[in-house]
Amino acid sequence: MFRPFTKVLCLVLPCSLAAQADVLTAGGEASDPSGTVSFSVGQVAAGAFAGTGGSVQEGVQQPYVDLSTSTPEGHPVQARLWPNPATGFLVIELSALPGPDLEYQVFDEAGRQLLSGPVSGPRTTLPIDRLAPGAHLMVLLEQGTVVGSIPFIKTP
Numbered sequence: 001m002f003r004p005f006t007k008v009l010c011l012v013l014p015c016s017l018a019a020q021a022d023v024l025t026a027g028g029e030a031s032d033p034s035g036t037v038s039f040s041v042g043q044v045a046a047g048a049f050a051g052t053g054g055s056v057q058e059g060v061q062q063p064y065v066d067l068s069t070s071t072p073e074g075h076p077v078q079a080r081l082w083p084n085p086a087t088g089f090l091v092i093e094l095s096a097l098p099g100p101d102l103e104y105q106v107f108d109e110a111g112r113q114l115l116s117g118p119v120s121g122p123r124t125t126l127p128i129d130r131l132a133p134g135a136h137l138m139v140l141l142e143q144g145t146v147v148g149s150i151p152f153i154k155t156p
Contacts, residue, residue, distance in 0.1 A: 077140055077147045085153035088129045094122045107137045
């Protein structure tokens with residue numbers, strides 16, 4: 001006769017072994033002399049949830065972006081951009097009060113400018129619900145000189 005703990009363990013263990021399993025439409029592996037990458041296409045079920053405390057994404061395919069810029073930066077500004085990934089809004093949070101000429105510009109991966117405007121205080125909220133999902137770059141400028149750039153991801 002099994003003890004109750006053993007019965008519970010036999011019921012729960014198979015559920016925890018499939019925690020990161022999902023059905024994908026395609027996938028594979030690509031390699032060249034510089035390295036190897038595994039990929040998967042077509043996650044069937046995914047979701048993103050946002051609240052006042054932050055946001056979370058479920059699923060096995062998590063977006064990751066590594067955007068680099070070749071623009072030299074002037075006097076850097078300490079800024080934070082959240083939530084990242086974002087769905088409907090972004091908050092630019094500065095560690096100090098911005099100067100009167102501080103502004104932001106948002107670019108897509110092709111380098112097209114999508115949004116721009118002034119940074120009005122230590123915390124500025126931007127509506128981004130009209131942006132297409134994908135990787136974007138927020139650039140902060142002071143008197144036309146780049147003082148910061150922060151990549152972010154817009155989710156559906």
